Amino acid sequence: MSYEAIARKYRPETFAQVVGQAHVTDTLRAAVRRDKLSHAYLFSGPRGCGKTTVARLLAKAINCPRPAEGDPCGECESCRAIARGGYLDVLEIDAASNTGVDNIRELRDMAQYSPSEGSSRVFIIDEVHMLSKGAFNALLKILEEPPARVFFFFATTEVHKIPRTIISRCQRFDFRLLSQEELSGRLSEVAGAEGVKLAPGALRTLVSLAEGSLRDGLSLLDQMLAASEGEVTEEAVVGAFGLIRSEVYLDLNDAVIARDPVAGLALVDDLARAGQSLGTFARGIVTNFRNLMLLKIDAELARMVDLPADQLSRLGGQAAAFSEQDLLALIERASGHFERIHRSTQPRILLEAAVVEYTRFESRVLLADLARRLGQLAPGAGGGASGAGDRRPQTSRGETKGGSAGTKSSQQGAAEIPAGGMFPSSPAGAAADTVPGWTRLIEVLMQKAPRVGACLMNGLPSFDPDSGRLIIAFAADKEFQVGSIRGDCDRVAALAAKLWQQEVRVELVLGERGQEENITEGIRREVAPTQSEELKQACAEDPALGSLVEMMDAAPLPDGERDRWQDPTD
Ligand SMILES: [Zn+2]
Structure with missing residues (x-):
């Protein structure tokens, strides 16, 4: 099954089914119910969060002869025609390929004609920030005196590129990235509906890769569903996307704490032999030191660290072996190393040098x-x-x-690290011994x-x-x-x-x-x-x-x- 197919198959049919944007959908549904719609809406936010999905839902709801509590019925002729993209009065325009003033003038001419009886004409303009200055001016003319029963829904990932004059004539809604819980809830639902079991580690990894975007999450899941039979394991996800298992970073921390370059270099060797991206590993090291720093500052911050419980507790123990100052220094160094390794034609050598440096790191x-x-x-x-x-x-x-x-x-x-860290703060007896x-x-x-x-x-x-x-x-x-x-x-x-x-x-x-x-x-x-x-x-x-x-x-x-x-x- 292709990504388009699965995305279409599970596309929301009501506002309530849109995941994670209730602050937008509740308001819009209420506006439909009370027939208090604005002529222009601006949907801004990161990619893959449901902006065009909500725009289509709203277009359906406006044109549906029997909306239920503000939601489109999904079954009437216009709802179904809009769903297949065959409804003449709802037009989707990709501003990225229609940036010019002529495109907007054409649109303005279209807007002057009355829609067919009982219908509303809706223009959904995606990536609206791509329009040229002239096109924005033409658009502004329409927005200043919008014809009756004509609506504009703008979607953008870069709202700062849109002229203030346009924004001030729109009702603006900011979409947000989905939380890990929201993403894992939705991905589990879809996998379940497809009759596939998602192992907890597989789900966590997919959610982590999707970085808050439901579209990306579904696309990743789709790739896994296509290649699996009945069950998706964490190993399968790690293998399919060339990921590095999170335990590798914990092993690296052990090597740093033990001042053991041999163990550190062995990790690099293993990754290289397995054909994994050393640049990815170098980037992961920065995140790993960042995770240690969060746990060092406050155990409460564990909620910002994307690891399963057993690994979190291991990481927490490791954090005790560093000072905050150490970790700040390590993060800075690791970022620099990543930059160089990323660009280098000799990533392995640079990565090895970096690992030796961490394991030889002298505590501040x-x-x-x-x-x-x-x-x-x-x-x-x-x-x-x-x-x-x-x-x-x-x-x-x-x-x-x-x-x-x-x-x-x-x-x-x-557990072997003393509670006060590797560098205890009050070494009884040491002073007399010096x-x-x-x-x-x-x-x-x-x-x-x-x-x-x-x-x-x-x-x-x-x-x-x-x-x-x-x-x-x-x-x-x-x-x-x-x-x-x-x-x-x-x-x-x-x-x-x-x-x-x-x-x-x-x-x-x-x-x-x-x-x-x-x-x-x-x-x-x-x-x-x-x-x-x-x-x-x-x-x-x-x-x-x-x-x-x-x-x-x-x-x-x-x-x-x-x-x-x-x-x-x-
Ligand atoms: Zn309907």
């Missing part, structure tokens, strides 16, 4: 913590590590293991040599006061960054010696491949996060910090920055 909550600590350390702030006794590091902490939360597996359930002078050292570095300070922030320090060895461990994937500051070790040591008032030797250590997680975990425990709001606030109050945050997201500072290197205690 680390910076938030830095901001908090800077605040505490500021002179006069009190309570911080500014006392003389605090300056000298007291503890040694060579151990970088421990606490690896087993987040590696992409199979892990959301190298006390470390934050002060980073703070001074940030002022004097931000490039070096920013790099060291990614390291995990341990200090032995007896030998004076300051070992800073980095994840293996920070090799490039570490290489770029090796030449600065002596100066870092000199600075630390000055601050801590003792001999210090600095060693930069790269972790082994595969140990990234331990080190990242250690840093995470060490420099515990605070809310992103705090970072925003701190940045607002301190422009230098603001630019630091920006810098952390961009390239390292130029070498010229080194010129500002000075002894902090001078």
Whole structure:
């Protein structure tokens, strides 16, 4: 069965059967019933929402000799003639192909003749915004003095392109997109009437694809009905339209949370092997991060996320692992990636690079913590590590293991993530465990040599006061960054010696491949996060910090920055 056939077969025959536009149809039916019709109606709204359907219904109702409560009877000669497009006094014009002034003059001449007895002449002009300026002027002349029993129904998707002079002479009705409930209700009805069972997942996917347009929804359903026997499954819909299963995005989130590029790249490989559109996947990633953000902001917003209940709950668990700030940054990055991937002749490589970037994403909550600590350390702030006794590091902490939360597996359930997220907001015991002078050292570095300070922030320090060895461990994937500051070790040591008032030797250590997680975990425990709001606030109050945050997201500072290197205690 072709789309036209199914659309015609289930075309509404009464105003009440029009789905989702009751604010329009109730008013029109009342106007017919009380014979209080306007000469011109303007139906505006998105495509596929029923504008021309309502226009035809109204044309029938006006011409029906025995309308029932404002609805056309659907059975008389004129109702049936209008339904087949064979009623002489109802004329449909597509303005897209009849844009000129001559077309409208012709129409004006037609309007002057009286319709046949007892009938009303109706002009339905679709896409009326396509008319030329001259055509609109000719139309305006008719609307200024409309002949008796002549009606104009205009439909448009772009009402802003219609002259005000025309709009002001029309009764205007705005059609809206259908809700998911309305669309799924109608599609189920039609499938049921066709004797086909629509699986819940299949229905949800079709509704999602239709994006609020009933016409599109019916067209999609029609394609599925043609290819199915008795039942339409979700797999069939996903396969027919080359869609990507929503679970794939949830798997990607697991990989991002576990900092697991291998799992992320495997997802890309699977999609590529299955011949699916990588551009579609890249676009879906943006939506996926958006969904995470909504759930992060408020669980109530789940109603705006188009996923089944079990996937929603999994997504909700994943959202706890990110900060709002993280998700805003990820959305921005993913949008940029989509733009590039969409245009690229090498989409796979770009997509792989993007996935690696997400799985290596450094949480901004680390910076938030830095901001908090800077605040505490500021002179006069009190309570911080500014006392003389605090300056000298007291503890040694060579151990970088421990606490690896087993987040590696992409199979892990959301329940394993602690309630406070991967980055708990109050890490009991972490403060006593740190190298006390470390934050002060980073703070001074940030002022004097931000490039070096920013790099060291990614390291995990341990200090032995007896030998004076300051070992800073980095994840293996920070090799490039570490290489770029090796030449600065002596100066870092000199600075630390000055601050801590003792001999210090600095060693930069790269972790082994595969140990990234331990080190990242250690840093995470060490420099515990605070809310992103705090970072925003701190940045607002301190422009230098603001630019630091920006810098952390961009390239390292130029070498010229080194010129500002000075002894902090001078
Ligand atoms: Zn009738």
